[in-house]
Amino acid sequence: MIHFKFKQLLWITVLLNRFSTEKCLALSICPTAIWQRNAVMIVGDDASLLRRPTDVYIDNNNSIYVLDSGNYRVQRISFNSTVGTTVINSSNGSNVNQFLSMNAMSIDKHGNIYILDGDNGRVTKWQQGSYNETNVAGGNGLGNNTNQLNRANGMFIDSNTSAIWIADTNNHRIVQWLSPTNSSVVCGSYGRENNQFMYPTGLF
Incomplete structure (x- = not known):
């Protein structure tokens, strides 16, 4: 589990109150994103x-x-x-x-x-x-x-x-x-x- 800081959690909470989950995710992930098959160590x-x-x-x-x-x-x-x-x-x-x-x-x-x-x-x-x-x-x-x-x-x-x-x-x-x-x-x-x-x- 990656722990986010309090201010980041507060910002995410405010963001989710203003936008739908789909819109929130679209702000950070391109809808045509392609993932690599191999992870980077x-x-x-x-x-x-x-x-x-x-x-x-x-x-x-x-x-x-x-x-x-x-x-x-x-x-x-x-x-x-x-x-x-x-x-x-x-x-x-x-x-x-x-x-x-x-x-x-x-x-x-x-x-x-x-x-x-x-x-x-x-x-x-x-x-x-x-x-x-x-x-x-x-x-x-x-x-x-x-x-x-x-x-x-x-x-x-x-x-x-x-x-x-x-x-x-x-x-x-x-x-x-x-x-x-x-x-x-x-x-x-x-x-x-x-x-x-x-x-x-x-x-x-």
């Missing part, structure tokens, strides 16, 4: 080999951040480059500087990287520059209490408040974390009604 070969990448993020400098889950790391690929630089290098485990899984990633306006570890039931924050890690959501084992997550798969960081919104997949709910000790269930339970979910996996 941006990253993933030689020095930039990836293993089970699960998420990407594009910052204001058009650098691409790749959540390289199979290698337990985050790779940054600068604009017009195909070689990645490792900005977070970890390993498999349950310590705060390790991951059992790397399901989603987000970056706040200060450049801090947030990584959702569904199997450890937590979100860790890695500060820009030093990339010192801290637990900012969950971390209390897998479960259904308000201070726990259960195999969560999706995450969104509010750029204005830094609130962490999480699709708590196996708990069938959306939760919000304002701080490591301040969390609440926003909506959801298991079912097919309009106010229920069945294994939600993402949000933005």
